[in-house]
Amino acid sequence: MSIKTKIRSIPDFPKKGITFRDVSTLFNDERSMKEIIFLLSDKLKTKEFDAIAGIEARGFVVGAALAFHLGKAFIMIRKPGKLPSKVISKKFDLEYGSDSLEIHLDAVSENQRILIVDDLLATGGTALAACSLVEELGGVVEALAFIVDLPELGGSKRIKSFGYDLINLIGLEGG
Numbered sequence: 001m002s003i004k005t006k007i008r009s010i011p012d013f014p015k016k017g018i019t020f021r022d023v024s025t026l027f028n029d030e031r032s033m034k035e036i037i038f039l040l041s042d043k044l045k046t047k048e049f050d051a052i053a054g055i056e057a058r059g060f061v062v063g064a065a066l067a068f069h070l071g072k073a074f075i076m077i078r079k080p081g082k083l084p085s086k087v088i089s090k091k092f093d094l095e096y097g098s099d100s101l102e103i104h105l106d107a108v109s110e111n112q113r114i115l116i117v118d119d120l121l122a123t124g125g126t127a128l129a130a131c132s133l134v135e136e137l138g139g140v141v142e143a144l145a146f147i148v149d150l151p152e153l154g155g156s157k158r159i160k161s162f163g164y165d166l167i168n169l170i171g172l173e174g175g
Helices: 030-043 058-070 125-136 155-161
Strands: 008-011 019-022 051-055 073-077 087-094 097-104 113-121 140-149 166-171
Touching (some): 030 058, 030 140, 030 166, 051 058, 051 125, 058 073, 087 125, 097 125, 113 125, 125 140, 125 155
Parallel strands (some): 051 073, 113 140, 140 166
Antiparallel strands (some): 008 019
8 A cells, every 4th residue: 555645635725826735544544544653663763762742733643653652752742822831832934824833841851852743744844843842941853754745845955954864754746
């Protein structure tokens, strides 16, 4: 089974000119979901990390399943106003606007090694904001893992230019 064939492309969403890559079709199929987790686990064999931080919302699905499978703690990086305790925030730009992410102040320990997980890498703004939050709390970003990379949007080059290790399962053209 090919992961690529299971991803739905939705033109002009969330705005005209953007092709949204919908991975919910992977999550809706138990075989695809297992394949994603097993493939990511295999690619992470050489990495040493203490916890997995998932970026809201689809990063929660992949990150929590991966954390359970690997026996790791799971940390939530959320959109503003969703976490109940004290947080730090980071604003960033997207390919179609801007946004912000938050993390609890006590979510990451000093020198804790963190794997950051999300479904898709586009421009890298969201992922770099997540890295910034983890590092501001004293954590160390071991790597970033995605199901899909959209290389035309430059996120993978941008992340690598900051010295981060990048793992993805597939690349898709167009964004």
